[in-house]
Amino acid sequence: MSRMLLTLKAVPTIAVDCSPLTPDRLAGQSAAAIAAIELQSGNRRLPTGELFDIAGESSDVLVIRNACSKLDRIGANMNGGSLEVEGDVGAFLGAGLVSGRIRVSGGAGAFAATGMAAGILHVCGNVGDFLGAAIAGDKQGMLGGLVIVDGDAGDRVGDHLRRGIILVGGNAGDYCASRMLAGTIAVRGRVGALPGYAMKRGTLLLAGAAELPATFNDCGTHELMFLRLFARHLAGVDAAAARFAPHGERVRRFVGDRANGGLGEILVAA
Amino acid sequence: MIINGVAIDDTFAEAFGMRATRLIITAANLRWAYYAANAATGFATSVIGCGAEAGIEHELSPAETPDGRPGVSLLIFAVSAKELAKQVERRVGQCVLTSPTSAVFSGCDGEEKVALGKNLRYFADGYQISKLFGDRRYWRVPVMDGEFICEETAGVVKAVGGGNFLVLAASQMQALLACEAAIDTMRKLPGVVMPFPGGVVRSGSKVGSKYKALSASTNDAFCPTLRGIGSSELPPETGAVLEIVIDGITEADIRQAMRLGMQAVCAIGAAGGIQRITAGNYGGKLGKYHFHLREILA
Numbered sequence: 250m251s252r253m254l255l256t257l258k259a260v261p262t263i264a265v266d267c268s269p270l271t272p273d274r275l276a277g278q279s280a281a282a283i284a285a286i287e288l289q290s291g292n293r294r295l296p297t298g299e300l301f302d303i304a305g306e307s308s309d310v311l312v313i314r315n316a317c318s319k320l321d322r323i324g325a326n327m328n329g330g331s332l333e334v335e336g337d338v339g340a341f342l343g344a345g346l347v348s349g350r351i352r353v354s355g356g357a358g359a360f361a362a363t364g365m366a367a368g369i370l371h372v373c374g375n376v377g378d379f380l381g382a383a384i385a386g387d388k389q390g391m392l393g394g395l396v397i398v399d400g401d402a403g404d405r406v407g408d409h410l411r412r413g414i415i416l417v418g419g420n421a422g423d424y425c426a427s428r429m430l431a432g433t434i435a436v437r438g439r440v441g442a443l444p445g446y447a448m449k450r451g452t453l454l455l456a457g458a459a460e461l462p463a464t465f466n467d468c469g470t471h472e473l474m475f476l477r478l479f480a481r482h483l484a485g486v487d488a489a490a491a492r493f494a495p496h497g498e499r500v501r502r503f504v505g506d507r508a509n510g511g512l513g514e515i516l517v518a519a
Numbered sequence: 520m521i522i523n524g525v526a527i528d529d530t531f532a533e534a535f536g537m538r539a540t541r542l543i544i545t546a547a548n549l550r551w552a553y554y555a556a557n558a559a560t561g562f563a564t565s566v567i568g569c570g571a572e573a574g575i576e577h578e579l580s581p582a583e584t585p586d587g588r589p590g591v592s593l594l595i596f597a598v599s600a601k602e603l604a605k606q607v608e609r610r611v612g613q614c615v616l617t618s619p620t621s622a623v624f625s626g627c628d629g630e631e632k633v634a635l636g637k638n639l640r641y642f643a644d645g646y647q648i649s650k651l652f653g654d655r656r657y658w659r660v661p662v663m664d665g666e667f668i669c670e671e672t673a674g675v676v677k678a679v680g681g682g683n684f685l686v687l688a689a690s691q692m693q694a695l696l697a698c699e700a701a702i703d704t705m706r707k708l709p710g711v712v713m714p715f716p717g718g719v720v721r722s723g724s725k726v727g728s729k730y731k732a733l734s735a736s737t738n739d740a741f742c743p744t745l746r747g748i749g750s751s752e753l754p755p756e757t758g759a760v761l762e763i764v765i766d767g768i769t770e771a772d773i774r775q776a777m778r779l780g781m782q783a784v785c786a787i788g789a790a791g792g793i794q795r796i797t798a799g800n801y802g803g804k805l806g807k808y809h810f811h812l813r814e815i816l817a
Contacts, residue, residue: 393651412651413651414652431649433650450648452648452650471665471666472665473659473665473666474586474588474622474665474666474668475659475666475668477586477587478585478586478650478652478657478668479652481585481586481587482652482653482655485653486653512645512646512648514648
C-alpha cells in the first residue's frame, strides 16, 4: 500500500501548527513541494522539510512518525483520506475534521475533535481536557462524527457537544458532558465530579454507578431499544468502536440538568 | 395457447408507474408486528378510494431486522411521492406508533424520501430524542410502554402498480380455490403485494359509468349474471370470474409474480373447472407497462 511518510527529526522547542499536513492537502504533491510548505511555530514560519524527513509517495494515506506533544492541530480541517500518527500529539487534534480517518497511537492534548463535523478520530492513549468541546467563543463543540479514546479523557468531555459520538475507554474527568446540546458520550470507566453539569440534551452512557448532580432526576430502570441500534452501529464501524457496544439495553435513566430545564439523560448500565 | 386445458388469452395487463416505499415493522414478537403491519396496510386495496395500495411483503427473522427483533416488511404504493408521504404518515402514525412494542424502519433506499419520525416525533411534545448513528437518524418517542423507535425517513422508489390477471371458472368456488392457490405461491415472492382482501378482487371495473359522479363502474362484460345483455365476454359455461391485482417494485417482480400465479392456476386446470385466463387493460393507451400473458407463460 502506498503512503506518504513524514518523520519528525527532533522535538521542537515551540509548538508547531501542523494543520497543513493532511492527506487531502498533500495529495498529488511532490516531496520537494511538501518540504516547502511552511508551518507556523510561535512567531516563525518553518518549512516542513526542516522539521520532517519526507519519504514515500503521494497517497491518501499519510503517516506522521516520531510525533510529540509539540505538534498541534494535526489533522485540523482534514477532508478525506487516512492520517496515522505514531507517538503523542498536542492540542486541537482533528479540530474541524470534515471527513476521513485519524488514528493516533499515543495520547493527545486539549481540545481534540473540537468543531469536528464527521469522520473518525481514534486516540489509543489518553486525551487532555475539552475533548470534543467548544473553544472559547464557539457556541457548539463537536458537530458530528465518531471519536474513540482508548485511554482516559480529561475534564469537560463534550462541553457544548452538538452532535456525534464520543467513546472513552478509560475514565473521564470532571464536568463530563457539561452543557451538552445533543449527541452521545459513552464512558466505560469512572467519571469525575458533576457529570452532565448544565446539560440540555443528549446522552451520557455510563458503564457503572456514578455520583450524579442533585439536579438529575431518576426516571427508573428501563430497557431502551435504541441502545441495541447503537451497539449494532458501533459493531459495524470497526473493532475499536465495537468494544464500546453496550451489552444490554437495561439502564437506569436520569434526566437533567433540571437546574436549567435540561432534558439530557445519563444512562447507567443496570 | 392452452395449458392444462386452460385457454390463455392473447392479451395483456396494463400497469402504471407508481411510487412505493418499503417499511420494516418490528415488535416484541411476530404477533404484535403483524397487528401493526395489518393495521398499517388495511383499507389499502386501491388508490382510487384508499389513497394507497399496500400489503405485507414477507416476515423477517430477528437477524434480518435493524433492531434484532422479529418483524415484517410491508410495501406501500401511491400515485405520487406526495400522496405516498401523506399515506405513510397517517398509516404509521395511527397504526404503528399506537401498537404496543412496535418500531418502524426504512426498508429501502431512494433519493426521494418520505417522512417517518421526521414528523411523527412531534407527538412526543418536546420529549422526543434524536439519535444519529452513521447516516441513519432515529427518533425516540416516549410512549406509555416505553419508547417508540422510528427512523427519520424511508426511501421512495419508482414502482409499478396494476399488474393483473383474471381467472374464468365454471363456478365461484372453483375460481376462488384457483386464486387461493395462486396467492399462496405469489406471497412467497419479494417485491410484490396483492393489495385486495386475500389478494383477490371480485369487483373488476371498467372506466366510466352511466352516472356522472362515478369514474369507474362494474365490469359488466365479465359479470356472469349479465351474460344475456349483449356486451358480455363470457361464454355460457363460465360461472364466475376473479381477478388478482399485483403491485411490484419492478416490472420484473410483477412479471415473475404473474408467471407463478398463472402457473398455479393452470396446474389446477380444466379438471378443477378453470377455463381461461385473461387480463385487464385500457387498450394500451393509459399504462406505461404491458404484461402480455402469453409472453410471460412462454
